[in-house]
Amino acid sequence: MRLHDNKTLLASTKSGLPVLCAFVFDRNILDRLDNPLDRRVSFIHQRITEMQKELRSLGGDLLIGYGDPKEIWKEWVDQLDTIGFKVSEIHVGRDYEPYAQERDRNLDEWFVRKNILFKGTKDNVILEKNEVTKDDGKPYTVFTPYSNKWRKALTAEDYAAAPSAEELARVGLVNHSELLNRPVPGLEEMGFENVWDDGAWMPPAKVQNTVLKKYGDQRDFPAIAGTSRLSVHLRFGTISIREALRQGLSSSEKWTTELIWRDFYQTIVYHFPHSATDSFRPAYDAIPWINDEQQFDAWCKGKTGYPMVDAGMRELQQTGFMHNRVRMVVASFLCKHLLIDWRWGERFFARHLLDFDLASNAGGWQWAAGSGCDAAPYFRVFNPSSQLQKFDKDLIYVRKWIPEYGSSLYPKPIVDHATARVRAIETYRSVLKPNPA
Ligand SMILES: Cc1cc2nc3c(=O)[nH]c(=O)nc-3n(C[C@H](O)[C@H](O)[C@H](O)COP(=O)(O)OP(=O)(O)OC[C@H]3O[C@@H](n4cnc5c(N)ncnc54)[C@H](O)[C@@H]3O)c2cc1C
Known part of the structure; x- marks a missing residue:
């Protein structure tokens, strides 16, 4: 656009x-x-x-x-x-x-x-479809070799x-009185309301080089404005991916890698369209999810009693954005601690994310659930409390989104981390042994 x-x-x-x-x-x-x-x-x-x-x-x-x-x-x-x-x-x-x-x-x-x-x-995208394949012409399903080949294939x-x-x-542009001055169909006519008139915040469609220079060190800390916030603009084409890459190549290796992740997921959805809705690895579709609706509701509302999860979910609902580190934590918590089908989370993100992109969203969710290509192994369960210690130890992000944090109004954890972790690993293992495919 x-x-x-x-x-x-x-x-x-x-x-x-x-x-x-x-x-x-x-x-x-x-x-x-x-x-x-x-x-x-x-x-x-x-x-x-x-x-x-x-x-x-x-x-x-x-x-x-x-x-x-x-x-x-x-x-x-x-x-x-x-x-x-x-x-x-x-x-x-x-x-x-x-x-x-x-x-x-x-x-x-x-x-x-x-x-x-x-x-x-x-x-x-920069490189698409079969522009980056293995030597036998098949698509890559693991990111690191894909990104190495991507870099080799890239030309100016x-x-x-x-x-x-x-x-x-x-x-020149076609111009004719019969065509001109037709109104834009109204949002109301299409069944929607305008959410931007009330001063909602939109990130600018460019990123400062100073942010990219420090990106590698700051990108994981949600309280810092250390990422580009370009996702919505890349999603809708209000900036060009080539312009972004030119800036990445001259400013940040790490940031350039994130742009390659974007191409990777677009290539995956093109070659494996089933991965948009089903587990990339079919064995994971046999996981007996618990799908407790009350716990799902607590997760959606940011009331799980785990501050990093809750802050992220409230940021999402209030702004349409969530920091990448926090996306990983909330997604892992839903699939592993609560044993709720990743698709429930994926759909919830789809409804609320301004930068929603089917390929990256399904890719991110399946990474967290373990069911995707190049995903986190199922036995690795993020500990939301240690993630908080590492990435928001001064609670700046948490306090911004959870004003009642630390008071009696803030809920107690809805599950115990140690118990939920063991339950997740056993549940996954029960359907994936001996060798998840
Ligand atoms: C569960 C989950 C769901 C996600 N859903 C989406 C989604 O719907 N839409 C979306 O654009 N990204 C999604 N991501 C990827 C990532 O979280 C966002 O792209 C990033 O947080 C956007 O912030 P930024 O623009 O400041 O990113 P930066 O860190 O500045 O990165 C620059 C750009 O690279 C791309 N990018 C960065 N990380 C990734 C990644 N892991 N996968 C693919 N592209 C990436 C984005 O276009 C991003 O704007 C998801 C990640 C997870 C874990």
């Missing part, structure tokens, strides 16, 4: 024909979201409104639809035809999630029949800026 450094837009200018930018609010996705205050929808809506203004100031417009993408596209292609614009090419940014893959395949079939070129472009071309805005100005 940006006009600059956008490879999809750049690809659309190659034919030399004028370009019309378009965006579909996809009902197949939106109708499944049950929270009218969903932060992501407000974010997208706000950004789309801004982009429409940007494009109008350049003499063009942004065509916006709300519905089933295939129906919308059929309507648009016909409408454009009747006012004298023959659509010859449609360019989309490639998306690796299972639903998007299927949607784009269906669209492609329809466009082929209409003699329209439908082309996906890699814009949202992969992170060079794409001069999309300049090229757009050169070829």
Whole structure:
């Protein structure tokens, strides 16, 4: 969702024909979201409104639809035809999630029949699909060898800026009175409310080099602003991943590795679409989860009696963000201490995270549950109290999110760590012996 450094837009200018930018609010996705205050929808809506203004100031417009993408596209292609614009090419940014893959395949079939070129472009990741594989051509499922190969495969071309805005100005934008000045569909019309008008905080779409220089030392401490907070912008493309990588390569090796994790999970979901909803290692689907609803509720509300878990869950609910170290702690606590199916946690994160990304979220959850590729071994159970000692020993983060901490109002632990740890290991071992596959 940006006009600059956008490879999809750049690809659309190659034919030399004028370009019309378009965006579909996809009902197949939106109708499944049950929270009218969903932060992501407000974010997208706000950004789309801004982009429409940007494009109008350049003499063009942004065509916006709300519905089933295939129906919308059929309507648009016909409408454009009747006012004298023959659509010859449609360019989309490639998306690796299972639903998007299927949607784009269906669209492609329809466009082929209409003699329209439908082309996906890699814009949202640095290296995709089969660009980083083992020597036998199979996808990697372990991160370290993947990242070594990723670094070897990387060329300057992969992170060079794409001069999309300049090229757009050169070829020009489609403009016609029948197309201009259509309003953006209202959030209310789509069943949502605006959560950004009330002064909600949004991190800036850039990170200071000073943060990246200290990233390796500070990234694990949730009370410090030691990470980039770019996740929402990378998720929605309000900054370019190539721009981020250029900065990473010149400032921080460790931070660059995090960007490689992002590519890794996108590649995993592309090659193993089942991992978005089922355990990457099928044996883990046999774990007899306890799934206690009351304990799940305590976890969601940040009332487990474990301060690092509770602070994280409250940060999530109040801001739509949670620090990475704390995500690992709360996820491990849910799967191992409470023996609640990782999918319950994954769905809860999906509803509340502004940076929700199917590939990274399922990857992160399965890492914590032990069921994913390159996951934490099942017998390693984070101790939430030692994590607190290590990463927030002065309780700055905890006190920020739990004002009643230390008073009688703060709940007692809902499970005992030592007992829960043994129970988790035994439960996992009972279905995974002798060799988890
Ligand atoms: C259980 C769990 C769920 C998660 N769900 C998501 C999610 O839905 N969306 C999401 O973007 N990240 C997710 N992560 C990864 C990570 O927690 C966030 O990307 C990070 O906290 C975002 O903060 P930041 O932008 O300051 O990151 P930084 O530390 O500054 O990292 C820079 C960027 O690298 C990428 N990145 C960093 N860590 C990871 C990682 N482990 N996996 C993949 N990409 C990474 C992100 O795009 C991030 O913005 C999850 C992690 C866990 C353990």
